[in-house]
Amino acid sequence: MSTPLVGQIINLLAAVLLLIVFAMLAQRRLLRLIHLFALQGAVLTLNTLVVAVTLHQSHLYFSVILNLVLKVIVLPWILIRLVDRLDLRRDAESVGNLPLIMLVAVVLVILSFNVALPISELAGTMTRGTLGIAMASVLISFLMMITRRKAVAQVIGFLSMENGLFFAATSATYGMPMVVELGIALDVLVATFIFGIFFFQIRETFDSLDIRNLENLKDRE
Amino acid sequence: MSFSHVLLQLIQGLLAVALAPLVLGWVNQCRAWLQNRSAPSLLQPYRVLLKLLRKEIVLAHNASWLLRCAPYVVFACMVLAACIVPLVATDLPFSLAADVIALVGLFALARVFMALAAMDVGTAFGTLGSRREMLIAALAEPALLMVFFTPALIGHSTALPNIVETFTTGPLQLYPSMAFAAVAFIMVLLAENARIPVDNPSTHLELTMVHEAMLLEYSGRHLALMDWAHALKLMVYMAIGIALFLPWGIARPHDWLGVPLALIAMVVKLMAIGAGLALLETLAAKMRIFKVPEFLGMAFMLAVLGMLIHFLVEA
Numbered sequence: 001m002s003t004p005l006v007g008q009i010i011n012l013l014a015a016v017l018l019l020i021v022f023a024m025l026a027q028r029r030l031l032r033l034i035h036l037f038a039l040q041g042a043v044l045t046l047n048t049l050v051v052a053v054t055l056h057q058s059h060l061y062f063s064v065i066l067n068l069v070l071k072v073i074v075l076p077w078i079l080i081r082l083v084d085r086l087d088l089r090r091d092a093e094s095v096g097n098l099p100l101i102m103l104v105a106v107v108l109v110i111l112s113f114n115v116a117l118p119i120s121e122l123a124g125t126m127t128r129g130t131l132g133i134a135m136a137s138v139l140i141s142f143l144m145m146i147t148r149r150k151a152v153a154q155v156i157g158f159l160s161m162e163n164g165l166f167f168a169a170t171s172a173t174y175g176m177p178m179v180v181e182l183g184i185a186l187d188v189l190v191a192t193f194i195f196g197i198f199f200f201q202i203r204e205t206f207d208s209l210d211i212r213n214l215e216n217l218k219d220r221e
Numbered sequence: 222m223s224f225s226h227v228l229l230q231l232i233q234g235l236l237a238v239a240l241a242p243l244v245l246g247w248v249n250q251c252r253a254w255l256q257n258r259s260a261p262s263l264l265q266p267y268r269v270l271l272k273l274l275r276k277e278i279v280l281a282h283n284a285s286w287l288l289r290c291a292p293y294v295v296f297a298c299m300v301l302a303a304c305i306v307p308l309v310a311t312d313l314p315f316s317l318a319a320d321v322i323a324l325v326g327l328f329a330l331a332r333v334f335m336a337l338a339a340m341d342v343g344t345a346f347g348t349l350g351s352r353r354e355m356l357i358a359a360l361a362e363p364a365l366l367m368v369f370f371t372p373a374l375i376g377h378s379t380a381l382p383n384i385v386e387t388f389t390t391g392p393l394q395l396y397p398s399m400a401f402a403a404v405a406f407i408m409v410l411l412a413e414n415a416r417i418p419v420d421n422p423s424t425h426l427e428l429t430m431v432h433e434a435m436l437l438e439y440s441g442r443h444l445a446l447m448d449w450a451h452a453l454k455l456m457v458y459m460a461i462g463i464a465l466f467l468p469w470g471i472a473r474p475h476d477w478l479g480v481p482l483a484l485i486a487m488v489v490k491l492m493a494i495g496a497g498l499a500l501l502e503t504l505a506a507k508m509r510i511f512k513v514p515e516f517l518g519m520a521f522m523l524a525v526l527g528m529l530i531h532f533l534v535e536a
Contacts, residue, residue: 005395008394008395009395011395011397011534011535012395012397012400014397014534015397015398015400015401015530015534016397018526018530019401019523019526022522022526026519098515098518099514099515099518102518102519102522103522105522106522106525106526106529109526109529110529113529113532113533116533117533129533129534130534132533133530133533133534
């Protein structure tokens with residue numbers, strides 16, 4: 001059962017990723033949430049780098065650079081600027097019944113581990129054990145989008161879901177084709193810009209970023 | 222089992238009982254340094270114990286046998302727990318007789334007696350303290366069991382010596398699951414030993430206290446025993462932490478030369494953990510009692526996650 005040291009390091013990084021996703025689910029403060037998101041990007045980059053170096057996957061070096069620039073530097077910077085301009089620096093929202101959400105998240109982890117087990121047995125990659133963790137982090141990010149009411153936190157949930165997908169791609173097939181990866185990176189970047197514009201629109205209309213207001217939209221007759 | 226094993230067991234038990242107040246003194250000293258206060262002497266807990274042992278016992282008129290025997294039961298439980306945990310060597314006769322689950326049961330026995338005795342006289346503070354203690358315990362105990370299950374799965378045994386053996390003799394391997402278990406264990410340690418985010422050990426006669434509220438009715442040598450048991454409990458928890466997460470240095474079976482080395486390693490590790498505990502307590506603020514279920518729920522969840530990760534990536 002002794003996996004080589006590199007495999008152990010990859011497993012450790014995967015476990016850290018899962019921990020960060022859980023921390024994001026529980027984090028109430030917006031600024032800390034962005035810091036956690038940047039940390040998630042950094043761990044993801046490190047994981048990709050380890051895979052690239054040990055398995056000599058040269059195309060993965062490109063994703064390392066893309067990850068580092070986009071998810072560790074640019075996106076958190078844009079989000080922090082947005083938070084500053086929306087004056088949400090000290091904003092904290094209530095997350096509802098946190099222990100219940102945590103239990104749901106643990107159930108999601110068990111579910112995705114079960115689903116991923118037969119798939120990862122088919123895959124011949126060294127990183128196959130981490131596929132379950134990648135799926136779990138996608139699902140938990142989704143849960144985070146469901147449980148949050150404020151728009152910015154939902155966007156961070158969306159971005160973290162993309163991180164989970166990227167991690168799944170790295171662990172299942174050593175990364176996606178270059179074109180797909182570039183396309184997704186560009187999509188995420190543009191999406192963040194558009195979300196930023198949306199934030200201002202939402203706040204201008206409702207005087208708050210609470211998404212529940214959107215449910216009250218009705219055609220005026 | 223030979224005479225030497227019994228001797229080793231006896232020495233280790235006595236060592237734990239004797240050192241426990243010193244460990245508490247060390248934690249208090251570190252805390253004082255970190256908070257820019259002049260620190261009390263390292264031997265202050267011993268002086269307090271001596272003073273209390275010399276004083277006479279004052280009991281309430283309606284105190285029953287429960288209050289009178291509780292200090293002895295609690296102290297005996299903690300001494301027994303200190304004998305089970307491998308602190309210096311692993312081949313202890315007691316250690317094989319009781320595994321980690323029995324250890325959790327021992328803590329529960331001590332806690333039940335303490336809570337019952339606190340309600341015995343019928344003061345408001347005692348009842349309040351024991352109710353809060355039971356709330357915290359009911360949440361901390363499953364988390365502690367879950368923490369124990371991860372190393373038990375790795376070591377294929379629930380006995381602490383076997384777990385220590387697995388970690389010290391096997392090839393060096395990274396266990397992500399153990400990192401989760403360690404964080405959860407620290408959270409449980411803080412809650413179970415009435416340390417700062419959950420309870421404040423230095424408060425007396427305040428509405429927020431939990432552990433101290435249960436000790437208000439004791440005096441003289443009863444109070445000394447309760448305080449000593451409390452110090453011993455902290456020491457046992459640290460020893461469990463060392464055995465599970467930092468087991469290197471504990472003497473192997475029939476390795477008599479390793480015992481002095483193990484003693485040095487133990488002192489260094491206890492000092493490091495004590496300093497870390499003081500740092501944690503200085504950085505954290507006491508949380509409201511209603512936040513404690515959330516805190517311990519988090520510990521439980523981390524422990525479960527550790528176990529799941531063990532099944533997925535390490536098995």
